[in-house]
Amino acid sequence: MRHVGRLLALLALALLCLQLWFAGRILLMRFVAPQSTSFQRSEIVRLLGEKHQVSWSQQWVDDAQLPATLKRAVIASEDDGFAEHGGVDWDALKGAWKKNEKAQARVEARGKGVAKVVGGSTITQQLAKNLFLSGERTLLRKGQELVITLMLEGLLDKRRILEIYLNNVEWGEGLFGAQAAARHYFRVDAARLGPFEAARLAVMLPAPKRFERQPGSPYVMGRAGLIVGRMNSAELP
Incomplete structure (x- = not known):
């Protein structure tokens, strides 16, 4: 039992050190833009393995050069409660959970196919995952995502969170950040970027690799029109 207690103590200490490392990295982001994210590094490895080359486009632009049109479009499309919640939209998560349960039940009834997973993640949660974590869907990974999300909200203000997000989010294969996407x-x-252009970019965010093949598809254009109509009510931080 003594050895088990020591092992548990070591595990707890290692977990604490990991959280302190995350907190230190986030605190530094108050002053220094992140050079890369975990997701971007995994994409580099994938591109090297599959294509033996990396075609990459990314350029940081400060918050003042990020237009209100794009901020409003992304908030309206991805997280309309961004300015108000503390990092997690519990109602959205509950709704996504119910939709996923119904989709899984339909798949099981048919006996074939794969249920489409609906996400309820906020912008802050998406940033937490992209900055530090893998794309696997496990309870442990989701738990760590929640902790990092709360750290981001506690150590950075909303404007900085949105600034980092818009400069690092994927908009196509090897295409990251608002400046690269706009160009x-x-x-x-x-x-x-005008309102409709910003809305089209916002629509692409859930599946950028799919939408980049047809960025002017009827779905993208129609959905962008809906986003434009909601942009004025999107609250900026």
């Missing part, structure tokens, strides 16, 4: 899809700087 790639519209040949303009991010600061010059």
Whole structure:
């Protein structure tokens, strides 16, 4: 029992050190932009393994050069309670859980296929996952995501969280951040994005690799129109 107690104490100490490391990295982000994210590094490895080369486009732009049109579009599309919640939208998570249960039940009734997983993650949760974690879906990973989310909300203000998110989120294969996306899809700087252009980029975020094949598809264009209509009510931090 003594050895078991020591082992548990060592595990607890290692877990504490890991959380302190995360907190230190996040605290540094108050002053220094992250050079890369865990997701970006995994993409580099994947591209090297599959294509033996890395085509990459990313350029950091400060918050002042990120247009309100894009911020409102992304908030309206991805997380309309961003300015108010503490990092987790519990109602959205509950709704996503119910939808996933119903989808899984339909798949089991048919006896074939794979249930489409609906997410309820906030912008802060997405940033927590992309910055530090893998894409696996386990309770342990989700628990760590929650802890990092609360750290982000506690150590950074909302404007900084959104700034880091918009500069690092994926908008296509090897395409990261608002400036790279604006140049790639519209040949303009991010600061010059109009409402409809910003809405089209926001629509792409849940599945950028799929939507980049047809960025002007009827779905993207129709959904962007709906987002434009909701942008004025999107509250900025």
